[in-house]
Amino acid sequence: MQNHMNERILKYYRIIKDNLAIIIIIIYGISFANYYIYYKSFEIPIFNYIGLNDMIFFFAEYLFEIISIIFLTEIILFLIFVIIFNISIKILIYGRKKWRKLYLKSSIKNRERIEQIFDKGFSRSLNYFRLTVTLISILVIPFLYYKMIMFPAYLIYLIYYLEKMNVEEISNYSLSIIIVIIFLFMVVSTLVNWNNKRFEKDDFNISFYENNVFYTTDKDKSHYNYLGETSTNIFFYDIQNRVRNFCKRKYLLFKN
Numbered sequence: 001m002q003n004h005m006n007e008r009i010l011k012y013y014r015i016i017k018d019n020l021a022i023i024i025i026i027i028y029g030i031s032f033a034n035y036y037i038y039y040k041s042f043e044i045p046i047f048n049y050i051g052l053n054d055m056i057f058f059f060a061e062y063l064f065e066i067i068s069i070i071f072l073t074e075i076i077l078f079l080i081f082v083i084i085f086n087i088s089i090k091i092l093i094y095g096r097k098k099w100r101k102l103y104l105k106s107s108i109k110n111r112e113r114i115e116q117i118f119d120k121g122f123s124r125s126l127n128y129f130r131l132t133v134t135l136i137s138i139l140v141i142p143f144l145y146y147k148m149i150m151f152p153a154y155l156i157y158l159i160y161y162l163e164k165m166n167v168e169e170i171s172n173y174s175l176s177i178i179i180v181i182i183f184l185f186m187v188v189s190t191l192v193n194w195n196n197k198r199f200e201k202d203d204f205n206i207s208f209y210e211n212n213v214f215y216t217t218d219k220d221k222s223h224y225n226y227l228g229e230t231s232t233n234i235f236f237y238d239i240q241n242r243v244r245n246f247c248k249r250k251y252l253l254f255k256n
Contacts, residue, residue: 030183031055034190041194042227042237050230062149062186069153070160073134081129085122127161134158148192152185197225201239 016023032055039046138154141147156178196202204226207216217224223240 026179027059028052028055030186031058033183034058034186037187038190038194038228039235041198042235044227044235046230049233054230063182065149066153066156066182069150070157073154073157074130077130077133078126081126084129085125131158131161134161148185148189152181155181197227197237197239199239201225206234 035046035050035055035058134154134157138151138158141151141154144150159177159181201219201223202225203219205216205218206226207214207218209215215224216222217226217236223238224236225239227235227237229235
């Protein structure tokens with residue numbers, strides 16, 4: 001199994017290495033599309049204020065959130081399955097009279113051998129458990145608050161385990177499918193975020209002073225929504241007056 005895992009890692013490494021230039025272009029393309037769609041709706045000429053590092057960071061931040069969710073899911077599901085699996089073994093052993101007598105009369109070493117008989121199916125059962133929980137979770141995610149990041153994370157997680165179980169059709173196109181999923185959900189997330197920022201006051205709070213004047217996005221004190229920021233600028237939108245605002249990192253505020 002370890003060799004199989006190493007082969008898969010090497011396969012992805014070779015794909016990334018051989019297509020590094022294309023992957024970088026894809027990253028820029030995805031970030032470019034999302035920046036343009038989002039800020040264009042607020043009539044902000046965003047490409048006057050961003051650099052290549054901003055676009056890389058935008059993609060990296062989104063990818064990091066997905067990987068974090070997958071990593072936590074992997075750990076949680078493993079721990080839950082270990083508990084369920086061990087309980088199941090005890091139930092199977094103690095649930096049958098002959099096995100129970102044999103197990104209780106056996107030495108500690110023989111008991112471990114009996115348990116190892118069941119352990120042979122651990123890895124395969126674990127994969128099916130993860131796959132089942134992931135499929136159920138995908139059906140539940142639309143009702144959750146963080147669905148815009150959890151949905152692509154769980155879809156990618158599903159593809160990973162389908163490939164791990166040697167579903168050939170998935171295995172051949174897994175990297176392409178993952179890129180498409182990331183792109184589509186980043187665009188959808190951008191559109192949802194645009195709609196929310198334009199018409200509803202959010203809870204994101206940022207405050208600062210400029211020339212002894214206090215600026216804030218506190219919902220109890222202003223109608224500003226925080227839109228986002230680049231390495232040189234921070235952007236706001238006044239949902240009451242329907243005007244966009246932005247400030248330099250020097251915290252100089254401009255109005256539309």
